[in-house]
Amino acid sequence: MLKEAIYHRPKNNFAYAYDAETIHVRLQTKKNDVQHVQLIHGDPYIFKSDGGEYSHLPQTAEGAQDRWQYDTKPMIKTGADDRFDYWFAEVKPPYRRLRYGFQLQDQEETLIFTEKGFFDHIPDDDVAYYFCIPFLNATDVFSPPTWVKDTVWYQIFPERFANGDPSNDPEEALAWGSEEPTPENFFGGDLQGVLDHLDYLVDLGISGIYFTPFFKAYSNHKYDTIDYMEIDSQFGDKATFKTLVQACHDRGIRVMLDAVFNHSGYYFEPFQDVLKHGEQSRYKDWFHIQEFPLVTDPQPNYDTFSFVPFMPKLNTEHPEVKTYLLDVARYWIEEFDIDGWRLDVANEVDHAFWREFRTVVKDAKPDAYILGEIWHDSMPWLQGDQFDAVMNYPFTMGSIQFFAEQSISPSTFSNSITNVLHSYPENVNEVSFNLLDSHDTPRILTLAGEDKRKVKLLYLFQLSFIGTPCIYYGDEIGMSGGADPGCRKCMVWEKEHQDLDMHGYVKQLLSLRKQIPAFGNHAHLRMLEADDEKSIIVYEKANEQEKLMFVLNNSAEEATYSLPILKERDLKELLSNETTTLDPHTPVSLQPYEGKVFQILK
Amino acid sequence: MLKEAIYHRPKNNFAYAYDAETIHVRLQTKKNDVQHVQLIHGDPYIFKSDGGEYSHLPQTAEGAQDRWQYDTKPMIKTGADDRFDYWFAEVKPPYRRLRYGFQLQDQEETLIFTEKGFFDHIPDDDVAYYFCIPFLNATDVFSPPTWVKDTVWYQIFPERFANGDPSNDPEEALAWGSEEPTPENFFGGDLQGVLDHLDYLVDLGISGIYFTPFFKAYSNHKYDTIDYMEIDSQFGDKATFKTLVQACHDRGIRVMLDAVFNHSGYYFEPFQDVLKHGEQSRYKDWFHIQEFPLVTDPQPNYDTFSFVPFMPKLNTEHPEVKTYLLDVARYWIEEFDIDGWRLDVANEVDHAFWREFRTVVKDAKPDAYILGEIWHDSMPWLQGDQFDAVMNYPFTMGSIQFFAEQSISPSTFSNSITNVLHSYPENVNEVSFNLLDSHDTPRILTLAGEDKRKVKLLYLFQLSFIGTPCIYYGDEIGMSGGADPGCRKCMVWEKEHQDLDMHGYVKQLLSLRKQIPAFGNHAHLRMLEADDEKSIIVYEKANEQEKLMFVLNNSAEEATYSLPILKERDLKELLSNETTTLDPHTPVSLQPYEGKVFQILK
Ligand SMILES: [Ca+2]
Ligand SMILES: [Ca+2]
Secondary structure, eight states: OGGGBBOOOSSSEEEEEEEETTEEEEEEEEEETEEEEEEEEEEOOEEEEEEEESSSSSOOOTTTOEEEEOOOEEOEEEESSSSSSEEEEEEEOOOOOOEEEEEEEOOOOOOEEEETEESSSSSOOOSSSSSSEEOGGGSSSSSOOGGGGOOEEEEEHHHOOOOOOGGGGOOOOOEEEEETTOOSOOOOOOOHHHHTTTTHHHTTTTEEEOOOOOEEESSSOOOSSEEEEEGGGGOOOOOHHHHHHHHHHHOOOOOEEEEEESSSSEEEEEHHHHHHHHGGGGTTGGBBBBSSSSSOSSSOOOOOSSTTTHHHHHHHTTTHHHHHHHHHHHHHHHOOOOOOOEEEGGSSSSSHHHHHHHHHHHHHTTTTTEEOOOSSSGGGOOOSSSEEEEOHHHHHHHHIIISOOOOOOOOOHHHHHHHHHSSOHOOOOOOOOOOOOTTOOOOOOHHHTTTTTHHHHHHHHTSSSSEEEETTTGGGGGGGOOOOTTGGGOOOOOOSSSSSSHHHHHHHHHHHHHHTTTEEESSSEEEEETTTTTTTTEEEOOOOEEEEEEEEEEEOOOOEEEOOOTTTTTEETTTTTTEEOOOOOOOOOETTTOOEEEEEEE | GGGGGGOSSBTTTTEEESSSSOOEEEEEETTTTOOOEEEEEEOOTTOOTTSSSSSSOEETTEEEOOOEEEEEEOOOEOOOOEEEEEEEEOOOOSSSEEEEEEEEEEESSSEEEETTEESSOOOOOOOOEEEEOOOOOOOGGGOOOGGGGGOOOOOOOOOOOOOOGGGGGTTTOOEEETSSOOSSSSOOOOOHHHHHHHHHHHHOOOOOEEEEEOESSSSSSSOOOOEEEOOOOOOOOOOHHHHHHHHHHHTTTEEEEEEEOOOOOTTTHHHHHHHHHHOOOTTTTGGGBBBSSSOSSOOSSSSTTTOTTTBBBBOOOOOHHHHHHHHHHHHHHHHOOOOEEHHHHHHHHHHHHHHHHHHHHHOOOOTTTEOOOOOOOOOOOSSSSOSEOOOOOOOOHHHHHIIIOSSSSSEEEEHHHHHHHSSSSHHHTTOEESSSHHHHSOOOHTTTTTTTTHHHHHHHOOOOOOOSEEEETTTTTOOOTTTTTTOOOOOOGGGGGOOHHHHHHHHHHHHHHHOOTOOOOTTTTEEEEEOOOOOTTEEEEEOOEEEEEEEEEEESEEEEEOOGBTSSEEEEETTTEEEEEEEEOOOOOOTTTTTTEEEOOO
16 A cells, blocks of 8 residues: 555545535545545544443553544545545534544555554544544534525626617727727627626526626726726616616526725726825825835836736735725625625735635625635635635636647546546535636637537536536637637627527536536536547536436547446436437447437436 | 655645745655755746747747746755655745746656646746745734744643642642642642742743633633633632733743633533523523533533533634633733633634634734644644644654653654654744643653653753743652642642752753754754664754754663764763764763753854
């Protein structure tokens, strides 16, 4: 057994409270090394003497030693990546306290793994050896809003979704879709435009809108805020927004706004005040100024987002800045009843700020959703005290590389997906924000070399994955576009220029997600097979009632694939809605880039 | 290279802010497997084109790709345990942002290790591969009070340290030291007794007193609080305590009290109210009641500490309970100017409570010390938002097993100590509360089988270790005693019954700790050698100015030990205060259980 590969540490993705009574425990071992793992678990305060008497601390008398009272439970293997196998068990400790370790068995030996290392027998003279979840306090449980689990998001870049009110168009606005987007041009999209097309979104099947910023700002993307308390007049007024939120809620659609709290815009009044008054400005500590007077050339002498002079970093440790931004967070919830905040560049703001932010937001609306933009491993922000979710870029990158770019093998992809799923607790995965593209990246159709079959396969994977998917406006009708600004074209509303086939496909998948719990977010996903020769992956989604098998052919060739588990079962293929039984000699056959979803009926 | 052994994850002991400008990075590899490690590090937003132009995001043009601008820095090996080597480097990123990875080299290959896995070259087309410390926000830096680093604690169990005022003795109090302690008896120790003996403590060289509880309670140990706002009358009154704190401060001694917030006592008024009024009690939600009426037999039907009926667990999620306990925390600081809180059973209270507790305590006294009682891996409580330190039981257990019980080998001990040091950030280690025994365990002299030589060696190790040591009252004069209640004997004040040799030795070590920064907390400690045959360990403590070599003979035999590093150097042995030069043929010679400390003069 390879001891060096064995890893466990509590209070992260390896051991966590799934809910107020359930603890999940995972273990990492070398891939294909260990055959069986048992979880050794018990209450830290139950010991028993040889004579059968119970005690709460281990008493040692001459020649006798009280023994810790533990149970064992088999762990199941939930997946593997390129280096490791992952094992899982859940326990519901009756007194909400848990000490635990692992009994590992391979063909040659049985070892006990604890916080204090390895043993050849289960030590029971004390509990100090063991890993510990000291007490399952309900308030510490990672608890995202329950509605998020069943939400499908739709991302809207307000300047480019729909122009519902020409009267508010910026002076320089171009005719809708008349030109390619540039970093500077405007087309007049607004909130009324969204209101006008809500029924389109309902019909598509989405249940949440994520708006990139529409607060008063200079640019067309509005990430350079001038006033966090005002809607930019090019998008309409607050009354329209209030109507929009209400109209969304009437249709079962949640509304999430974009909080750009890492940095303000250059024209944010406090920053202008510092530019003007320098060291005398009462706002000088609102930013991180290295020296006065402020210059932007050759580099800004104040902290910025990246090195962008017009995005000065806010000092979120400063009490006045905190008060201001927390007021902003509260205001849009209390006044407009929004349902969530997406946090721009969330990782560069201090944790202390986000903890206060969470308190303020949840006080204002207990089931509000807090989504952080973080591109890397985000466990430190997902412990229950800060965010409800992060944007799942590891999912994004793996999916794009595999389906769109075809740059990684099925097994590499399968490994990376298993790794993503095991990098976070299950309750974190369930509300993870799974995007394929956004206003920050090229569109999927472009990434997929304009091959719509690949995009469909991407959608099948995304919309059957654990978490809450997000569709970037226009992708569902086959819009293309390269990196910013190319990905920010005006939405195409003329039916004759929309890809209605793609639209129908997305709609079908969203409908399956709603109708079949195991297709959506109410199942465990396991990557089962990855055939590097045929470029096929197979994964399972199962809950106690249902079992679905996904077979995806990620190649330009027709393929057949034999799946013993499907043989002689009554099956329904969900995309074609055809019922079938596969006899022992018939493999699954797949067109190029086709995916099939088999519901096992019995 | 054994890939499965390689581990790193940011924002814990593997990567953390040491101070507002310094980031420490550690890496784990299989023991004796990797020969060189380079840290690859850079700002996430600096890229350069082939033409030499800088950009902030990697631009890809036809046939050209901007490259991430990184530096490399060799990592040093800071130790090994039974499975792993540990590597270390520090960086001060100019813009407080860091992306980083590792270049590992063994005899056969060079590999790059990143958050996204292994590569055979340094990927520089993007930073998304790399581990990330997104921004070094000062407020998130783990920042214990600076005074703690140079503090030596003395733990006082108030009922047993000194009786300075017979008028407040409990009725049933026995004559001082006239009988063995039992779980129920009283001897009349009090606060005046401590005041009377402060000069003794100053002379010994301690600089902090940790008091186990003295709030109004039923038992002699006072962990079953009746009133958190009152001093138990058997210990004196608030005026006396105020005088005591002032007298301590006048002598440079800090005062830490024991906060028993996990559970109250049975006679705590709110709990009595619940017992009396059951479901009608306005305090019913202050506890975790499973059903009414409350019973204690066969088991309490309310949550308790362990299964102890007279210690009902407090519901620290309840707003009133929080307000009450936070008021308590604030009161003793504001009214009496205490310097710290030690938190009893800290791990079973919710993290959310401790975060609020920290805010309240630091608001009341910014340099107050918060010490949690946790016996297991405590990283989740030591991220800067909760505690300043925990009681270092892994240190305790290893030291007792090796020096007192002689039940583990030098290499096992050395491995476990290296493991402890690498389980936490350096700034955590520096204020870790290193105890050998307490009111909860047998005394060290008893654990060491009454062998004073072993106790001296234990003290040498403890008092030269990284962290802040704590001496349990009376150990320094050779008191013995088994598990509770044996370890709670009355302090012996008659000089003729004190072990003055032990006292002098402890005093000498504390004086060395003060005089020689590298002896105390201002150096790095490395375990250098562990000779299992001779039972000798060697460790180094070094800073930029000083280097000390500790050679400890943990056996009943005289020993000689050859240490090439000491050869032909001018040395001062600190315990004997003798200056010497070891010629190439002379080993260090040691008596049974003797330790020597060589200061390398040049
Ligand atoms: Ca408009
Ligand atoms: Ca007294």
